[in-house]
Amino acid sequence: MSMICGLHTLLLLGAQLILSVRAMTVPTSQNNFFYHDFLKGNSKKEIHFRGVKLHVDSAKPSVFAVRGGNVTMPCRFWHEPELSSPREVRVKWSWLPAAGGHETDVLVSIGSRVRSFGDFRLGRVQLRQDFPGDVTLVVTKLQLNDTGRYRCEAVDGLEDKSASVDLELQGVVFPYQHPRGHYHLSFLGARQACEEQDSTLATFTQLFQSWKEGLNWCNAGWLADGTVQYPITRPRVPCGGHSLAPGVRSYGRRHRHLHRYDVFCFSSSLRGKVYYLQPSHKMNLTEAQQVCQEHGAEIAKVGQLYAAWKFSGLDHCAAGWLADGSVRYPITRPRRNCGPSEPGVRSFGFPPPQDKHGVYCYESDDE
Ligand SMILES: *[C@@H]1O[C@H](CO)[C@@H](O)[C@H](O)[C@H]1NC(C)=O
Ligand SMILES: *[C@@H]1O[C@H](CO)[C@@H](O)[C@H](O)[C@H]1NC(C)=O
Numbered sequence: 184m185s186m187i188c189g190l191h192t193l194l195l196l197g198a199q200l201i202l203s204v205r206a207m208t209v210p211t212s213q214n215n216f217f218y219h220d221f222l223k224g225n226s227k228k229e230i231h232f233r234g235v236k237l238h239v240d241s242a243k244p245s246v247f248a249v250r251g252g253n254v255t256m257p258c259r260f261w262h263e264p265e266l267s268s269p270r271e272v273r274v275k276w277s278w279l280p281a282a283g284g285h286e287t288d289v290l291v292s293i294g295s296r297v298r299s300f301g302d303f304r305l306g307r308v309q310l311r312q313d314f315p316g317d318v319t320l321v322v323t324k325l326q327l328n329d330t331g332r333y334r335c336e337a338v339d340g341l342e343d344k345s346a347s348v349d350l351e352l353q354g355v356v357f358p359y360q361h362p363r364g365h366y367h368l369s370f371l372g373a374r375q376a377c378e379e380q381d382s383t384l385a386t387f388t389q390l391f392q393s394w395k396e397g398l399n400w401c402n403a404g405w406l407a408d409g410t411v412q413y414p415i416t417r418p419r420v421p422c423g424g425h426s427l428a429p430g431v432r433s434y435g436r437r438h439r440h441l442h443r444y445d446v447f448c449f450s451s452s453l454r455g456k457v458y459y460l461q462p463s464h465k466m467n468l469t470e471a472q473q474v475c476q477e478h479g480a481e482i483a484k485v486g487q488l489y490a491a492w493k494f495s496g497l498d499h500c501a502a503g504w505l506a507d508g509s510v511r512y513p514i515t516r517p518r519r520n521c522g523p524s525e526p527g528v529r530s531f532g533f534p535p536p537q538d539k540h541g542v543y544c545y546e547s548d549d550e
């Protein structure tokens with residue numbers, strides 16, 4: 184059977200039929216429209232040609248979550264007017280990573296059949312389906328790199344509607360330098376450096392949020408999108424001068440292999456805990472690694488120290504070794520002899536490994 188689409192007006196005036204039609208034949212579909220006629224109060228008969236409209240909506244355009252936690256991204260579809268009998272609607276969730284790249288499939292479902300893809304396989308995602316049309320996505324065991332824009336799309340015949348939900352993680356952004364010093368990291372080196380410190384390359388949104396919370400850093404670092412930027416809250420001479428307004432300053436997109444900078448890494452809350460350890464004597468780096476292991480833990484990574492400082496309020500005015508060979512300490516309540524007047528993770532850089540210090544260990548909660 185053939186169908187007429189793009190039918191603008193259909194009026195029945197007595198015996199006279201006036202049709203304004205842009206006719207187009209569509210071979211199969213017959214589920215998009217239906218005819219609805221009724222009598223108006225006056226003598227004029229009108230036949231209304233009405234489409235059943237498909238709607239898709241999310242109650243929350245953005246959601247916040249923490250690493251390791253679960254997140255619920257609401258989405259529902261419905262037809263207007265309501266259908267007399269249910270129809271099979273295809274639903275697809277896809278994801279545009281905040282770190283950049285292409286939109287990829289997360290999950291598709293038709294009726295009761297559901298399939299998930301990529302990093303989301305193996306039960307990390309499910310559809311809630313609490314009521315007809317509920318296609319809310321639940322993601323468990325969230326990872327740092329799960330952030331981005333999730334799109335919920337419903338397809339019914341030729342109709343195709345979607346709504347999106349932005350997923351952000353609560354976290355902390357920290358600047359990171361290569362052990363050999365300032366401006367040593369290519370883009371790939373930067374990504375690896377963050378991963379080695381239990382974190383991921385920060386996105387612009389994450390850096391911008393940290394700037395709003397007061398991050399003031401004069402060295403430029405890579406971000407996930409391949410741009411190089413730095414956040415300035417208090418303009419001063421060595422950071423572009425007083426004439427520039429506070430803000431996140433950008434060098435734009437840089438060459439991923441040739442150009443070298445520092446990096447901004449992003450970490451979120453931790454399963455487990457970070458603590459300071461100083462046995463009867465201070466230790467060189469090798470001894471520090473060993474003493475954590477003897478306590479059933481491991482020497483903490485920089486991202487773990489920042490997460491403990493930000494989310495557990497870790498405050499310890501004693502310098503300790505970390506996994507990358509740097510020496511740092513976390514201060515949430517600034518006081519005399521514990522560095523500057525703002526809270527922060529203080530760094531002594533990368534001292535020679537035979538130097539003697541305490542150590543920060545990380546004990547994971549995972550079974
Ligand atoms: C996340 O969801 C899973 C399964 O739905 C549940 O077992 C787990 O306790 C949840 N975790 C958190 C942190 O809520
Ligand atoms: C995201 O992070 C997880 C865990 O750190 C890792 O296994 C996975 O490969 C990462 N995925 C992408 C797309 O980078």
Ligand SMILES: *[C@@H]1O[C@H](CO)[C@@H](O)[C@H](O)[C@H]1NC(C)=O
Pocket residue numbers: 467468469470536537538
């Ligand atoms: C740390 O001290 C031990 C002796 O207690 C020594 O064997 C080791 O080589 C030292 N490591 C470093 C990096 O200095």
